[in-house]
Structure formats: C-alpha cells, structure tokens
Amino acid sequence: MNDIIRFNDNVTGQGGKALPFSKAVRAGDFIYVSGQVAFKENGVLEYGDIEIQTRVTMDNVAKALELAHCHLHDVIKMNIWLDDPRDFWGFNKIYAGYFADNAFPARSCVRSELMIDAKIEIDAIAYKPL
Numbered sequence: 001m002n003d004i005i006r007f008n009d010n011v012t013g014q015g016g017k018a019l020p021f022s023k024a025v026r027a028g029d030f031i032y033v034s035g036q037v038a039f040k041e042n043g044v045l046e047y048g049d050i051e052i053q054t055r056v057t058m059d060n061v062a063k064a065l066e067l068a069h070c071h072l073h074d075v076i077k078m079n080i081w082l083d084d085p086r087d088f089w090g091f092n093k094i095y096a097g098y099f100a101d102n103a104f105p106a107r108s109c110v111r112s113e114l115m116i117d118a119k120i121e122i123d124a125i126a127y128k129p130l
Contacts, residue, residue, distance in 0.1 A: 003028045007067035017043075023064040031068040031126040035081075036060040037118040045118055050087035053119045054094040061124050062098075072098055074126040080109040081121045091120060 008022035024033045038046040038056035046056045062072055082091060088109070099105075105124070114121055 005068070007064070024068050026068045029127055029129045031065065031070050031074070031124075031128060033061055033064045033124040033126070035079075035121045035123040036064060037114070037116060037121050045116065050082075050084075050090040050119050051094050054091050057118075057120050057122050058095065058098050061122055065124070065126055068126070068128075070126045070128045073100070073103060074128045075105040075124045076127045077106045077125040078108075079123050080107065081112040081114060082109065083112070083114050083119045085111045087119060 005026040006022040007024040007026075021034050024031055026032075036057050037060070038048075038053040039060065040046050040056065046053060058072075061075075061078075065071055065074065080091070080095075082088060091109075096104075112121075
C-alpha cells in the first residue's frame with residue numbers, strides 16, 4: 001500500500017494557469033498543505049486589505065485540508081509569510097478566529113517578498129492518523 005497520496009487536481013494560479021505542485025500531500029498520518037494565497041475560485045487574486053486576504057487564504061487552507069479529509073483543528077504547524085510587517089496585528093485578529101478554544105497550532109510568521117502581488121501566504125502541516 002502506498003502511504004503517499006497527492007491531491008494535485010486543478011492546481012491553478014493567477015489567470016487559471018496550471019501550477020506544478022499538489023494542493024496537499026498525505027504521507028502516512030501527516031498532511032502537508034502547499035502555500036496558499038488569496039486566490040478566488042476563478043484563479044484571480046482577491047485584492048483588499050490584510051484582513052480580507054487572510055480570510056480568503058485561511059479558507060483556501062481549509063479547502064486543501066478537506067481534500068485529505070482533514071480540518072483546521074487537525075493542523076499542528078503553520079507557516080505564514082506576510083509581505084508587510086505592519087499587517088501582523090490585522091492578520092492575527094482574523095487568524096485567531098479560525099481556531100476554537102485557543103487550540104492554536106505551532107506557528108512561524110515572517111516578513112517575505114512573495115512571488116505574486118499578495119499580502120499573505122500560508123502553508124500547513126496536519127496530523128490525522130489513518
């Protein structure tokens with residue numbers, strides 16, 4: 001039995017162009033979610049402030065997790081890249097609302113120039129035994 005399952009159907013970026021990676025990969029009991037940005041369903045970036053982009057990005061992380069039959073409460077680690085460090089508090093305000101009872105995963109958050117004109121990118125690692 002193969003312990004690695006790739007969820008790589010319909011991975012698109014700006015303008016609907018196909019991208020060469022999987023949305024999520026299950027390796028045994030762990031699920032790795034690729035970096036998500038604020039792409040809407042049509043492949044267009046949701047422009048707006050950090051709060052709007054954080055909501056769309058977190059929703060995209062949740063959708064990628066669902067491909068592997070997981071949820072945000074299964075996440076054990078998140079990595080966040082912010083384009084502007086001044087967005088840190090606005091990001092935290094929205095991010096905190098995605099986790100019940102302060103059950104936050106471990107997290108890193110850094111300032112980084114992103115590859116597209118987004119304010120935020122998030123990836124995740126979840127743990128859900130088979």
